[in-house]
Amino acid sequence: MAPKRSAKALSNVPKRKKAVMCLTEKIRVLDKLRSGLSYSAVGREFNVNESTIRYIQKKEDDIRRSVREAAPESAKVTSIVRDAAMEKMEKQLNLWIQEMTTNKKSMVDSVVVRLKAKEIYSHVTQGQEKVKPFSASAGWLARFKRRYHMKNVKLGQKAGPADEEAAEEFKKYLLSIIHEKGYMEEQVFNADETGLFYKNVGRRTYIMQMASKAPGFKSFKDRATLLLCANAKGDFKCKPLMVHRAQNPQALRGKNLNRMPVHWRWNKKAWMASEIFWDWFHNCFIPEAERYLHSKNLAFRILLILDSAPVHCHEELENAHPDIEVLFMPPNTASLIQPLSQGIIKAFKAHYTRELYSKAFEALDANEETTMMDYWNSVTIRNVIDYISTAWDSIRQATINNCWANVWPDCVKTFEGFEGVRESIKNSVENIMHIAQQISGEGFRDMREGDVEDILAEMAVEPTNKDLDEIAKHGTGVSDDDGSDEGQPKSPRIVPLTAAKIAEWNSALEKIFHDMEECDPVLERSLTFKRLTSTAFVPYAETLKDLRRKAKQTRLKEFFKPVWEGELPTPSTHCESRTPEVELSDLTCHPH
Template identity: 35%
Template sequence: MDKRKKTSDGNAASVKKKRLVITLEQKCDVIERHERGHSNSKIGRDVGMPESTVRNIIKHAGEIKKKGKVASTFCGLQTTTRNRSVTMIEMERLLAVWIDDCNKKCIPLSRAAIQTKASSLFKAVKENGNEVDSEETFSASGGWFDRFKNRVHLHHVKITGEIASADENMAANYPDVLKKIIGDGGYTDQPIFNVGGTGLFWKKIPFRTYIFKREKTQPGFKVSNDHLTIFEQHECSHSNSKTGQAVGVPEAAVQNIIKHTSEVQEKDNVASAFCGLQTTTRNRSVTMIEMERPLAVWIEDCNDKHISHSKTAMQTNAPSLFKVEKENGNEIDSEESFTANSGCFDPFKNQSQLHNVKITEKSATTDENIAAKFPDILKKIIEEGGYTDQQIFNVDETGLFWKRMPSRTYISKKENTQPGFKVSRDRLTLLLGGNAEGDFKLKPMLVYWSRNPHALRGYNQQSLPVLWRSNKKAWVTKAIFEDWFSSYFSPAVEKYCKDSNIAFKVLLILDNAPGHPTTLGSLCENIKVIFLPPNTASLLQPMNQGTIATFKAYYLRKIFEQAVAKTTGDEVMSLTDFWENYNIRDAIENIHHAWQQITTNNMREVWKCILPHCANSNVEGFPSQKQAIIEEITNTGRKLGFDELESDSVLELLGSHSEELTDDDFLHLDQQRAFEDVDDDTEEADNVQMKEFTLKEFEDIFQALEVVKQKIMDADPNVDRRIQIRQDVDKALCTYQRMYEDLKKEKTIQSTLLKYVKQE
């Protein structure tokens, strides 16, 4: 006959008898009952103990009371407390700050490390004379640590190296204690809550899969980190078989891992008692950090100006920046070297959040063949859409050093000798454009790094002669361009078409800059957006064919004219004072004036690169016009005392607005952005990456909604209601449907253009 006990599911299993552990609280309860006159047998039945055990407890009642160190051993929820000294309070406050700091830096902590730190902090605080009683001692015991952890609420800190065990007897008694608390408080089940924390290996997959095996063979940190989990299980005295079941590893593998504990820990760069999700990281030097910031600025600057840059070019530029920064004396360790290898680039790109920068293995060059074919393609699009020159627009971004003098002027030379940030390196971005007819110039959009600079305090930015926008890098982002398109461009061209008595249908031609969203056409059904072929902007972009360069010449001429007026008028001031007082508000007014100098004929002439019929032989071309302006600037400069100023210095300044910055320029530009007060809300808004719908996402949405609508039709017995709901859903999605059709049509046109170009 099988005498083994059966479990609740009916299966026979051997049951090992557990040793009964009696707590001090239970012993005190037995003594209390005995002193109230209860017999030993009754006490045993009430508390679930053998009568012999009860007699043994009563026999040693004196020792039990002495061990408990309490006056009354029957107040279960009351404890004796003592006041902590000023030294203890101050030490624990500093210790909590230290633990939080280590946790933020992912520095693993053990119980021994915290106890050692606590002792040293206690000694330091005591030596500062904060404690009246200089005889106080502190041993950083285990009991102190548990109380300290609860006092400072370090719930997010896991201290490893300790073995926790469950007290089954206390757990068995707790329901009665809780029942009494609920009865005293009159609680129902609804207002009784519980929360608990748990760890989750969020990217772990079964070990017998090729993904797991592939990860295991790769060096560095493992996302699943099974080994550390096994160490934790082993430290908690779990058997190898139980550990293997918990982490999904065979028992033989667990034994092998535990056998080679030291080797595995060394390979994964973690200590054996530390939490599995913490890793050892390597601190980058000050020179590396200071080098990477201006390098990121250089990459974004090249990207903004459509300057192609290869991985090799960046690896060449990085060591030069590193050398410049090292020579500035920012690094204590002068022996550090930097090779700019391929393994350093990807972490750098992630750290700098250069999500909109596409790095090519080979620098792109201008594609003259495709550029030569584009006018015919554009002509076909214009004929199919029935567009006139009044309805065809182009815009382009350009940088402007708004407070820079030619290099051969004493003002520029004086600034170069002064330390710190140089205002001549302060650059803003302008968006300029108009239509092919030349009779409608768009209001310039200005993007600056400060949302509300000091010079504009008290001014209504809506009344400025430019559209004022800001982000911390002073560049046109997708969010800014999309806002410009919806809030200004679309209403402005609609009003222009209405005033000109022409249909409101517009063709907007853009280059492939990262700040130009590809889904602009879905924002307005009356505006069709097409993009120039890649690597052809310098040949085909109308605004690049002289308009922007001449505009900058007019801007500089206006500054020189103002300088002459201020230094020779009734209220005479020195040229140095004039330049020091020249601010961003003055720059805005001069930008407006310079843009007004671009004539209708000038605006039309630049379209001849893609619309040959816009060419006009009777109009003075931009080259001769620009040269005349430069001569005027040179003559005006001599009136100001710039005797060494020549035409080549002015040309150099005009060209510097679009040239790449030097290593020193990027270092100073980065320092400016670090010290200037930029609005935090603006920074956060500009860091948001624009998400664009794809055809596949639209199709998935529509397919999923059809399934939902069909389920509604099948489940709802009310015919009128389910038909109404279906109609409401279709009405709510009409905007998405329109966007989908526009995007599909745009993709079809682009595919056709590409196919046509390849055939040609």
């Protein structure tokens, strides 16, 4: 009997590379089988297993139908059988783009193409039952371009010559304003919105497929709108503003919404609205920017750059504050010159997705019985806020500063350029894919770079007029009322934070420190844990001191408060009394 090979030896054996055949090659395989060749002979000719050849023959009808519906360019690069309606739509869309760009000499950008795709899809599926939803996402557009070899067609992130011309004119105007008025890198800011599907783990993964089939599943429930803002120097990032659908989610009951890592706002659709933006400008942006500039010993003079979205209160902001000048970019130029669109938002989403996947892997690794569905259901908006804060903090100053190169080149100090930004994002994407491949569950091990890019490409959703009417009807903003969603359980009893409770935690930590020092043979390890934990506990230690100080002051007042057994004296008409009979602790005026 041959000796068994060790696990180490098996691990060194190179794995056979998986053969991925496009639809055109699969048609050739089927034609070979029809000519009378055996499964094994065809497998040897195409260098694949016999089982693969059998599987292709089993799917012959679907493969031939998909090739008939698809354009030749798509069949040469597509490896899976796709929905007939999608193939028809893309084939017609490709013809429309050729007509617009070749015959009519028109320019079409990504927005126009995606709207046309949805229009054609609605037409080809008219009257059909069980039509699959199609959102014409940025990720789909990128894959469509690859399938039809549109490398030279200006779609996606590039606009037409008119937009480029407008962008250049705005750039010149901006630089003239900066030079004439002497704005410094610390005083120039850019703000923009982005959509965040905060539980998006990839549409091809098992978890998303199962979740979409669950009763009552609605993807918008896991979507929020974020407003991000940073200055040109890159050393200051405003606290993100988060617009959620719930006014008072259960996961945040008992939490001070004003003391979170995000500014919390809400409406029923989780969309940005002009009222929310106006509130952010006055009550969030101005105070934060003023504190920052004061810490830098700089004058409170600000130049804020925004895109031309209607929610940005164009007319109102022009004279909203005497020390803040607002410039609006021309339409369809944000993708060319807006700093947040040059990589800052994408870097943020890469960090957020990496954090989401990392926490998933930790949860599954800690408990073998935990499934990805269990983790997905356990993620609350409280976790999401934590991940958002971590991701926003992870963006380096150099990344932000480099993203201003297209609109204000002279302010860039690190000289890494966009290559450095793209390299950083690429590393994050590779890290996400590496973590995903370690997560058990169908769809994660097969995750591709395009799936991650699809997640990072999600943009803010702009409401229609009908949606705006609905938002106005339900209201927007923040409220202290119990604005829970219908069907949610009642708010649990809030346990107050007391000095006794913090002292209890402190005693528990001291016991843990003592046990570790007694039991851990590596003293350095236990001391390191004690030092790091003690540092993290400092905010609670300061709160404990504050609570004890207030309690001591209250006891002193009670101790010195006299016991009055007679009638109270008639109050004097003068605030100051030179010879009072008694001094009551609640009087506002005291004798001198």
